[in-house]
Amino acid sequence: MTYENLLLNISNEILFIVINRENRLNALNKATLAELHFAISGAQIDATVGGIIITGAGEKAFVAGADISEFALFNEEEGKMLSQEGHHKVFDVIANSAKPVIAAINGFALGGGLELALACHIRIASENAKMGLPEVTLGLIPGYGGTQRLTELVGKGKAMEMILTADMIDGEQALVCGLVNKVVAQENLMLSCEEMMSKILSRSPKAISAAIVAVNASLDKNQNGFTVEIEEFGKCFGNKDFKEGVSAFLEKRKSTFERD
Structure with missing residues (x-):
């Protein structure tokens, strides 16, 4: 497959996936989700890949949400199908990947972007990271697993607070509540992710x-x-x-x- 919205590179058994829509703060559109499906699914059968690190292009955003313009006019059934397809083809594929997946959260991880990070097995954030689920400000709720995976990680009370207020939290707050595994300086983010993945890949x-x-x-x-x-x-x-x-x-x- 030819990737237009992702940059892929394999080094030392690690597949690096960079969501490359920096001018849109790496927002997830249909094409990007389709490419993520092929990239993650392909990695499962690629013997040269031991683990996956997902990040966003630039230093401002991991993924700052979904591309709202694509579903602004959807009806109920279309909205349901949007959520269902995202679950089955991308977010569940990541969560159930037989190979470990680390999210390198470099900046804003909002809405579908935070849900993408939540689907990963491990999350490491940079000090400038901001995370949140702002869907209720649009008259929506998280639709790619956010209500479930956030609750699993931080507990019902904190998940309710984040989802119902739509407030963002920073890296340190995310670390305290268990949303991320580690917070590092922006310039050390990818190195920290690589070091953790390399340790994992040294195991069985x-x-x-x-x-x-x-x-x-x-x-x-x-x-x-x-x-x-x-x-x-x-x-x-x-x-x-x-x-x-x-x-x-x-x-x-x-x-x-x-x-x-």
Whole structure:
């Protein structure tokens, strides 16, 4: 696929995805969402990719929301389909990625932009980051998982406050409430994300994928997370990563895991 709104680069097993609409503060439009679907889905079957880092072009915004002009005249059914398609093709694909995904939040992450970050497994923010869900100011609510994922991360009370007031919070506030994992200086953002991803990629790829499945199951009302954990734990014993990890431990050496 030819990407017009994304910049993709693979380095040291990390796929860097840059949302490249800086003149629109990297707002998500239909074309960008379609490209994200192909990029994330493609990464799942690309053996050269171990993990993914998503960020926005420039220093002002990660993603400052959705492109409102595209849905300003939608009716109820069109609005429902917009949300449903976004969930199925992008946000759920990221959340359920077998490969770890880190959001590098470099500036404004608002509306659909914050929802994009929420779908990622880990979030690291720059000191100038501003995060919020302003949908109620437009007569809407978050429609790409924001009401669910924000609540999971920060609790019902804080999620209610952020969604109902539409107020933004900064990086330090986001760190305190558990919305982000880490806050760093703007100039150190990508390096911090790379360092964390590199550490993750030094671990067993199969165990990482199994852990993502098990953790996600804890939040799925249709699954018993403990049962999923048991299943995924058992599966680990049948793969080569387990044999390598145990051998390395017993031989007092560093494990060397291979990516399929």
